[in-house]
Amino acid sequence: MHSSRNHIDTLLQHTGAAQLDPETESGPVAMPSMRTSTVRFANLAALDRAQRAKMTGERGVTYGRVGLQTHEAFEQMLCELEGGERAFLAPSGLAAISVVLLALLNSGDHVLAADSVYGPVRYLDKTILGRMGVPVTYSRATPDALQAALLPETRVLYLESPGSLLMEMLDLPALTAWAHERGLVVVADNTWGSGYVYRPLELGADVSVIAATKYLGGHSDLMMGGAVARDSDLCRRIGETHYALGYTVSADDVWLGLRGARTLGIRMRQCAANAMRICEFLSGRPEVLQIFHPAWPDDPGHALWQRDCTGSNGLMSVALDMDGARTRRLVDALTLFGIGYSWGGYESLVTVGDTGALAAHSYWARLGDERLRDDSVIRLHIGLEDPRDLIADLTQAFEISREE
Numbered sequence: 001m002h003s004s005r006n007h008i009d010t011l012l013q014h015t016g017a018a019q020l021d022p023e024t025e026s027g028p029v030a031m032p033s034m035r036t037s038t039v040r041f042a043n044l045a046a047l048d049r050a051q052r053a054k055m056t057g058e059r060g061v062t063y064g065r066v067g068l069q070t071h072e073a074f075e076q077m078l079c080e081l082e083g084g085e086r087a088f089l090a091p092s093g094l095a096a097i098s099v100v101l102l103a104l105l106n107s108g109d110h111v112l113a114a115d116s117v118y119g120p121v122r123y124l125d126k127t128i129l130g131r132m133g134v135p136v137t138y139s140r141a142t143p144d145a146l147q148a149a150l151l152p153e154t155r156v157l158y159l160e161s162p163g164s165l166l167m168e169m170l171d172l173p174a175l176t177a178w179a180h181e182r183g184l185v186v187v188a189d190n191t192w193g194s195g196y197v198y199r200p201l202e203l204g205a206d207v208s209v210i211a212a213t214k215y216l217g218g219h220s221d222l223m224m225g226g227a228v229a230r231d232s233d234l235c236r237r238i239g240e241t242h243y244a245l246g247y248t249v250s251a252d253d254v255w256l257g258l259r260g261a262r263t264l265g266i267r268m269r270q271c272a273a274n275a276m277r278i279c280e281f282l283s284g285r286p287e288v289l290q291i292f293h294p295a296w297p298d299d300p301g302h303a304l305w306q307r308d309c310t311g312s313n314g315l316m317s318v319a320l321d322m323d324g325a326r327t328r329r330l331v332d333a334l335t336l337f338g339i340g341y342s343w344g345g346y347e348s349l350v351t352v353g354d355t356g357a358l359a360a361h362s363y364w365a366r367l368g369d370e371r372l373r374d375d376s377v378i379r380l381h382i383g384l385e386d387p388r389d390l391i392a393d394l395t396q397a398f399e400i401s402r403e404e
Contacts, residue, residue: 008081008196009265015080016073016258033255034068054243056236059086065248074258075226081195081261082208084228086235088242089249093191093211094120096225098128100207101156103241104185104234107133109155114141114170116163118189141170143178150182160189161200162301165353165379166317167192167292169301172308176204185234191215194344196264197272197311201230207238214344215313218260218267224253267346270384271314277387278380278394282318287398292317314382315343317353322401324375327352330401331378336385336393343381348390353377 020027039061041047047062054060059072071089078087090096101124105111111129113121115138125136139149141159157179161170176186188200191211200208210216212224229235272295279296282288291298294305295312305312320327331339337350352375382390 011080012077012262012264016076018069031070031073031255031258033251034070035251036068037064039063039068065246066243067249067251067254070251070254070258071249074254074261077258077261078195078210078226078228081199082190082210082228083195083199083201084208084230085232086239087226087228088238088247089212089254090225090227090242090247091249092223093189093209093213093225094118094124095247096209096211096227097121097187097189098124099242099245099247100187100209100227100238101129101158102245103238104156104187104207105129105132105134106155108153109134110151110153111136111156111158112146112149112154112184113138113158114160114163115139116141116165116168116170117158117160118164118191121158141168141175143174146175146178154182154184157184157186158189159186159200159205160192161198162192162294162305165377167294167299167301167315169294169299169304169308171304172200172203172205180204191344192313192315193309194264194268194313195228196268197313198309201228203308206231206234211344212257212260213342215264215268216261216344217257218263218345219256220342220345220347222253222256222260224249224257267384268311268313271382272312274384274387274390275312275314275316275382278382278390279316281391281394285398287320287322287401289319289321292319313344314348315379316382317377317379320376320378322376324352326401327376327378329403330397333397333400334393336390337380343379345381346384347381348383348385349381351379353379 016031018028018031050060050062054062075087090099113136129136137149139145159170159175161172162168179186186205187207188205190198190200190208191214194210194215207227207229209227212226213222227238229238279291279293282291293299293316294301331350331352334350337348340349341351343349
């Protein structure tokens with residue numbers, strides 16, 4: 001679908017490679033973790049050049065907080081994945097979201113947000129943006145619905161595709177066209193696609209944010225986020241705020257992210273293949289009302305996924321025809337699925353839908369099926385285990401869940 005992506009797996013292996021020592025003409029295969037608090041310069045002229053670069057929004061390194069070669073290599077990797085001009089690292093995905101919104105908004109500005117966005121965005125709104133005098137309105141992510149919520153002071157359209165909870169695919173080209181006609185900056189959470197199977201900047205977004213904690217890291221041992229922009233002015237604004245807030249990421253964490261990104265493609269493809277096997281199994285279970293997974297043909301957003309994505313991953317939500325107590329028995333009976341709130345690692349995980357978040361999510365009501373219950377939705381991340389074992393585990397858990 002994206003001709004420029006033909007060689008992305010090759011780019012993942014060679015982007016940000018360690019340089020050879022010009023004297024020994026040798027060097028490491030893997031980029032080392034370059035830790036430092038202080039950067040030293042050959043002379044003042046070299047320091048002046050770095051200062052000027054920093055002031056113009058380039059990657060001018062004058063202090064260890066910005067990071068050295070390891071950080072630069074991972075930032076370059078994010079730019080290759082997302083098709084952006086500059087990348088900025090943050091201690092978590094939410095931190096990346098925060099730095100972007102704080103960079104783009106002033107007191108009195110207004111944000112339009114898709115009602116399906118990552119839950120902690122609402123907490124950022126409640127605790128920080130609201131206190132700053134920046135109201136956020138959550139709306140169904142269609143041009144008509146957004147137009148009805150548009151205010152003269154609206155400055156940012158914040159999206160996530162597919163959305164959290166129920167994996168709702170958005171028509172990003174249509175939404176970005178609508179937003180740009182009204183002078184809005186479009187920020188898109190791309191953690192699901194991670195730049196490998198989905199590229200919001202190519203579809204019209206101005207800034208893409210990713211929780212590298214998930215598929216980029218890939219081993220459930222890393223907390224990190226990234227923001228990638230494709231416009232020089234936006235890069236400058238984000239860079240100023242990023243530096244002013246003092247965000248820094250450990251070189252060791254960046255090294256983990258860089259290492260994980262080398263196998264991003266093969267892991268995502270295998271998780272996606274395993275997830276389809278689980279979807280096929282679940283579709284035949286009488287307890288399953290609906291599967292929310294864009295690659296699944298019966299998903300409401302499947303056509304948009306076919307048009308805009310180049311692949312999928314292992315994340316899905318499943319609505320069950322059972323009450324909350326039985327749903328909990330099912331989850332507790334699983335042995336190969338860890339109970340946890342992350343995803344994108346090598347392992348399979350399960351959580352029960354957040355009742356409060358689902359209740360606030362208007363897409364839930366739009367489905368129009370009275371059998372769907374907030375406390376009977378489970379989110380599964382299908383990892384790298386043999387899907388036959390995962391199916392056996394789900395089968396025994398369904399049976400145990402029948403027991404009172």
